[in-house]
Amino acid sequence: MKKIVLTLLFVAFSATAFAGEELILYNWSSYMPREVLDQFTEETGIKVTEVTYDSNEAMYAKIKMVEDHGYDLIVPSTDFVIRMRDQGLLQELDKSRLPNMKNLNPRFVDQDFDKGNRYSVPYFWGSSGIAVNSAFIPVDKVSSIKDLLKSEYKGRILLLNDVRGVFAIALKVNGYSVNDRDPEHIKKAYEFLVKLMPSVKVFDSDSPKQAMLSNEVLIGQLWNGEAFVANSENPAIRYVYPKEGYSLWMDHFSIPRGAKNVENAHKFINFVLRPDVGAKIAKELGYSSPNSEAVKLLPEKMRNNPISYPDDETLSRGEFEVGLGNATKIYEKYWMKLKTGAN
Known part of the structure; x- marks a missing residue:
């Protein structure tokens, strides 16, 4: 009996330890450079597994289905932030863990749909x-x-x-x-x-x-x-x-209900909000960054490109x-x- 208990304790401990070393990112296809994920792992030791979707509807259906396990961080658009928040599918963010939110352009934060950014942090618009x-x-x-x-x-x-x-x-x-x-x-x-x-x-x-x-x-x-x-x-x-x-449109980082690696999700959001990281992502993907400090680091030709x-x-x-x-x-x-x- 004691041996069984010790085995169960070991399994539980191992699962907890492993959970603390990983992040499951559920993201749009081609929406996060691999080198950024690798850089995050190199700096923090946290392994990132990225699973992708091609529509808000597909992401929403999966989050409803997996309920209390599966993904630690998702990237919903504004209307789905509202829907998922109202249905209790999102966790409230701990802003004390996100000091780099100071780099965001004021026009993109504290919007009416999520006052105080309790459930969402802008990623791209x-x-x-x-x-x-x-x-x-x-x-x-x-x-x-x-x-x-x-x-x-x-x-x-x-x-x-x-x-x-x-x-x-x-x-x-x-x-x-x-x-x-x-x-x-x-x-x-x-x-x-x-x-x-x-x-x-x-x-x-x-x-x-x-x-x-x-x-x-x-x-x-x-x-x-x-x-x-x-x-x-x-x-x-x-x-x-x-x-x-x-x-x-605007896409946001949100933490779904039941996420196991909440601390790691906050670490990743804060990492992406760094000006150097935000600029690296914006330079590769071409979308419009809500990060004022990151935009300053972009080449002038890109800052003045009317597409972005x-x-x-x-x-x-x-x-x-x-x-x-x-x-x-x-x-x-x-x-x-x-x-x-x-x-």
Whole structure:
């Protein structure tokens, strides 16, 4: 009996010791440079295992399913921070462990959706715009969302596999907010997307730039970071902010309910908030950093690149995505109909 007890104690101790040396990061695909994870391990001794997803919906479903085990740190967008917080799926952060939050631009903290940043810390912000391969299509031919309906683009368009991003263009083309909750307006947006479907070759949020770089599609709805990298590899790929307006988004670090390595999650967030680390990530990924001190370390050419950091006039036409409340179910219903072709 004593031997069994000692064995159980040893197993429990080993599990605890191992848990203290690791971090399970559940993150968007291609959204954290491997060298940054390796640097964190080198500096702290904490091994990072990264598991990836391609949509907020996939992440949300998995977190609900795993409940009290599985992941230590996730990267939800604003509307999912709200949803998951309200459903008790997130832990409150310990700000005393995050001194590097002082480096964040004040415009991106203490927002109405999470006052005091109790459950979220900004990681990146950006836009969803339209990328055009100007080697095949003059960029001035695609200045409006309506231009996507032109017959010559049939079968040559990519849309993000992201309900908010896709519905944002359909709402904006009809003059509505990207956060509209009116069922009739959402239905009208869906009807626009149905008209657009014959032109859509693929939905992709995993690495949408690849279809642009391979010329599989000539026009793609891309996040600005993907467009930045694509433009760096092929300058003919240009990024357009539609004249009707476009959606702005912000992704955040949050600690899910049931995380086992909470201290390590805080250490990682604080590490990423260091100016040198934040600049390294922003330089590689091309997304817009909310870290003021990190932005100062970026090359001037990047700080002035309108794909990552649009001017005030362009920025004024963008609208940040926030929570949709009960209207979420309406969006999900039409999204499923759109993707399956159901009537």
